[in-house]
Amino acid sequence: MxxxxxxxxxxxxxxxxxxxxxxxxxxxxxxxxxxxxxxxxxxxxxxxxxxxxxxxxxxxxxxxxxxxxxxxxxxxxxxxxxxxxxxxxxLKLKKNNSLIVKVNSQEINFILKENYQPTGFSGNGVVEGELIFAGYGIEAEDLGYNDFTDIDLKDKIALIMRYSPEGDKPDTKFGFKVQSNFKVSAAKTKGAKAVILFTGPNTVENDKLISLVPDPAAMNAGIPVVSISTDKAKEIFEKAGLNLLDIQKEIDSTQKSKSFKIENSYAKVSVELEPVxxxxxxxxxxxxxxxxxxxxxxxxxxxxxxxxxxxxxxxxxxxxxxxxxxxxxxxxxxxxxxxxxxxxxxxxxxxxxxxxxxxxxxxxxxxxxxxxxxxxxxxxxxxxxxxxxxxxxxxxxxxxxxxxxxxxxxxxxxxxxxxxxxxxxxxxxxxxxxxxxxxxxxxxxxxxxxxxxxxxxxxxxxxxxxxxxxxxxxxxxxxxxxxxxxxxxxxxNPEKIEFTKVQGEAPQQGRRMNIRVYVGTIPDYSEQVEGFKIAGVNDGSPAEKAGLKAGDIIIKFGDKPVKNIYDYMYAMQGYKPGDEVEVIILRNGQEVKTTIKLGSR
Structure with missing residues (x-):
């Protein structure tokens, strides 16, 4: 051979x-x-x-x-x-990409593609505002952990660490909530105008910027999102008289959030990306x-x-x-x-x-x-x-x-x-x-x-x-x-090949889901749209009973707007089985309202 x-x-x-x-x-x-x-x-x-x-x-x-x-x-x-x-x-970087951060009137110098860059799921836009440190950007009340409890992100720019208090282990108890896209959805829902992501110095991980490669599940987070190097994140905290390593170690060891406003801070985030x-x-x-x-x-x-x-x-x-x-x-x-x-x-x-x-x-x-x-x-x-x-x-x-x-x-x-x-x-x-x-x-x-x-x-x-x-x-x-x-x-064999729908089945997800409710929608990643497009619904599912069908685009779930799958997942976590939720969908370009009675996973 x-x-x-x-x-x-x-x-x-x-x-x-x-x-x-x-x-x-x-x-x-x-x-x-x-x-x-x-x-x-x-x-x-x-x-x-x-x-x-x-x-x-x-x-x-x-x-x-x-x-x-x-x-x-x-x-x-x-x-x-x-x-x-x-x-x-x-994604191609266009002209208008920049990051300006000042703390106590001291400016931190950022160089595109060297110590910062937009992420592959960033939205375009120019925003400015105060910096709020939102820890790991995780909201997990069922685990007694919530990085958003003591802060007001309305019209602010969120500084969020990647991963979780358990580090970068893939089987973390926080499940899919450690995903950067999901953290951005959570911060956006709390009012953040932009998000700056970074790897904390206590995390065992090569300090790499988040890739600019597009994510087919969520091409556009709806707000500007950039990642910065660990060194630059440490510099922001140092200019505020804070030690980022000590703060992260405290969060990791106690498994308790520690979020706060960065006093006398200002940031301006500009992102302009063009799909290739x-x-x-x-x-x-x-x-x-x-x-x-x-x-x-x-x-x-x-x-x-x-x-x-x-x-x-x-x-x-x-x-x-x-x-x-x-x-x-x-x-x-x-x-x-x-x-x-x-x-x-x-x-x-x-x-x-x-x-x-x-x-x-x-x-x-x-x-x-x-x-x-x-x-x-x-x-x-x-x-x-x-x-x-x-x-x-x-x-x-x-x-x-x-x-x-x-x-x-x-x-x-x-x-x-x-x-x-x-x-x-x-x-x-x-x-x-x-x-x-x-x-x-x-x-x-x-x-x-x-x-x-x-x-x-x-x-x-x-x-x-x-x-x-x-x-x-x-x-x-x-x-x-x-x-x-x-x-x-x-x-x-001329025998007819019968089709059977497998009951209660849902498309597979990457990390384990900590969502208690069941809707029965099947995601469609083939087209980039603003919202959560569905390829179909499971037989007998709450989605089917509510009249949802292939091609529908969910744009609002309850009181939360939906721009991608991560917004949709974030919106679902706030409900329990049996709740009735008003959902707005786009069908053939027209908005349609319906009510879904949520099932149990």
């Missing part, structure tokens, strides 16, 4: 350097050799991590389209095999079935082919310097799997009753943008799609353990999965829910049965070390043989 790998690697060097991409000769059956070829190209340094909106991901998409063409598949994009859409990939919008594309191919009726029913096989590029938002690398994130497992593995299944079913096309649509999505790492764009702008009638099979990170099979999401979205799934695993090769971990951290979620939100195959996370996840040499190609072959068995049944 080593000699084979070396030989293929030499071919790759030649092919990638050519101005015209050449497509490999592969065999119809699922095998490690083909997988190695595809994956080695997609996860090569030459593609620089396939960042959405980059020339390198365009090169990857050309390869995918040419391979589909070689197999004789029909183009099913809007431009041949391509379905183009636009995404915000970056790039074009990217899904790659879509079609294999028609042979049954006169069933060929109008379509099974989607999909995977995302984008990754993190040179790092930035989403990277878990120890160093925040730009590094190639090749994303061999995430998700060159799933992409290679789709190519291999496309070849396999092309060679067995005479057996197909139903049709197959192969989709390789861009923009997944930015918030499932490619799959969301497809289900909102389908290139085949959406009501003809009877199932969606998703593969994301299938390259690290360990002890034959395989996680399958979506097993509760059709009564067909578990019996079928057990049948194709008749020899018990795999030790399954079934997860009933159709929501999850990948592109199948977009299809499930449209009431389509889904399965998502996943071999598990690992220490190289979202790091530059996710490379080809870590891939278990034999494991990939096993997984794809299983998936091919599932799809073979779907496209040859």
């Amino acid at each position: 080593k000699k084979l790998n070396y030989f293929i690697s030499l071919i790759l060097v030649v092919l990638i350097s050519c101005s015209t991409l050449r497509i490999p000769q592969t065999t119809p059956e699922i095998n490690q050799q083909d997988l190695y070829y595809h994956l080695s190209f997609l996860a090569s340094d030459d593609l620089k991590g396939r960042g959405t909106g980059t020339p390198e991901i365009d090169k990857a998409s050309e390869y995918l389209a040419k391979y589909f063409k070689k197999l004789g598949l029909q183009p099913k994009g809007e431009d041949g095999f391509f379905q183009k859409f636009k995404v915000t990939t970056d 919008v790039k074009e990217t594309r899904n790659v879509i191919a079609f294999l028609e079935g042979n049954d006169p009726q069933l060929k109008n029913e379509i099974v989607v096989i999909g995977a995302h082919y984008d990754h993190l590029g040179m790092g930035g938002r989403g990277s878990l690398a120890a160093s925040k310097e730009p590094q190639i994130h090749n994303g061999a497992d995430d998700n060159a593995s799933g992409t290679s799997g789709v190519l291999e299944l496309a070849e396999y079913f092309s060679s067995h096309k005479d057996q197909l009753k139903r049709s197959i649509l192969f989709i390789l999505f861009s923009g997944e790492e930015l918030g499932l943008l490619g799959s969301k764009h497809f289900v909102d702008n389908p290139t085949v009638p959406l009501n003809q799609i009877v199932a969606m099979i998703n593969m994301d990170m299938i390259g690290r099979l360990n002890e034959n353990r395989l996680t399958v999401y979506g097993t509760g979205t059709s009564p067909k799934w578990k019996p079928l999965l057990n049948k194709v695993n008749a020899y018990s090769i795999f030790k399954y971990n079934f997860i009933d829910g159709g929501f999850g951290p990948s592109d199948h979620s977009s299809f499930y939100s449209k009431n389509i049965p889904v399965l998502f195959f996943f071999t598990g996370t690992h220490q190289d996840y979202h790091k530059p070390s996710d490379d080809v040499d870590k891939i278990n190609f034999l494991g990939m072959e096993k997984v794809l043989n299983l998936v091919s068995g599932v799809v073979t049944d779907l496209v040859t």
Whole structure:
């Protein structure tokens, strides 16, 4: 195998350097050799991590389209095999960015990108006012902690530390409230005109400014937000005759807030950012079935082919310097799997009753943008799609353990999965829910049965070390043989594929939620709007009972305005199950009021 790998690697060097991409000769059956070829190209340094909106991901998409063409598949994009859409990939600093801070008539000097910069979720604007130190910016009455109790932030500028009194540990008792976006929402609701964020000197953390990379969940906080270096934060306190380290140590050791006005202080925050919008594309191919009726029913096989590029938002690398994130497992593995299944079913096309649509999505790492764009702008009638099979990170099979999401979205799934695993090769971990951290979620939100195959996370996840040499190609072959068995049944068995909505399910969140109430809304990150846009609502949920539906934008929840998901989460925490809350939504450009009776989580 080593000699084979070396030989293929030499071919790759030649092919990638050519101005015209050449497509490999592969065999119809699922095998490690083909997988190695595809994956080695997609996860090569030459593609620089396939960042959405980059020339390198365009090169990857050309390869995918040419391979589909070689197999004789029909183009099913809007431009041949391509379905183009636009995404915000970056933010550009315009002229009007500055930070002025004075304490006791002494000015602190700030240099843009050196010791301060706007955050990727800052709003634009120019504001000035007094400085108020609001500790960690956490409001957690249930834990006996509230940084906002003894201060008045009305028309002030809030100074807020990152993380929590527990430091930067990921499993903090404060949950999602340690997120900077959420702290900004809390301060804004209390009346703050701007927020200055910094890492406290007692926190074990490299003193890095918060990234300017946009956050698809909250592009605009609605007020200016900047981050400053720890040294500059210490200087502000020193000019006021205070010791920041001592103050932070007291808060951390006592777990009690200590917020106050910075006497004789003045700050002026100016932020002007411009979104950088790039074009990217899904790659879509079609294999028609042979049954006169069933060929109008379509099974989607999909995977995302984008990754993190040179790092930035989403990277878990120890160093925040730009590094190639090749994303061999995430998700060159799933992409290679789709190519291999496309070849396999092309060679067995005479057996197909139903049709197959192969989709390789861009923009997944930015918030499932490619799959969301497809289900909102389908290139085949959406009501003809009877199932969606998703593969994301299938390259690290360990002890034959395989996680399958979506097993509760059709009564067909578990019996079928057990049948194709008749020899018990795999030790399954079934997860009933159709929501999850990948592109199948977009299809499930449209009431389509889904399965998502996943071999598990690992220490190289979202790091530059996710490379080809870590891939278990034999494991990939096993997984794809299983998936091919599932799809073979779907496209040859005329039995109807029923859809089941998993009751009480909500989309997954990053940190654990400390919100007691349940609404049942599904977030939509595919479009940047002012408010909280929903992709749908759960069956039987309070949101459904209140008449909310896909496309609605929540702009007010109770007495709190909502500009993004963090405002929405902040507003919810003030209620308990059974409360009735008036909500204002935008529907087709018109404001609509409704009342939601909140459920319990």
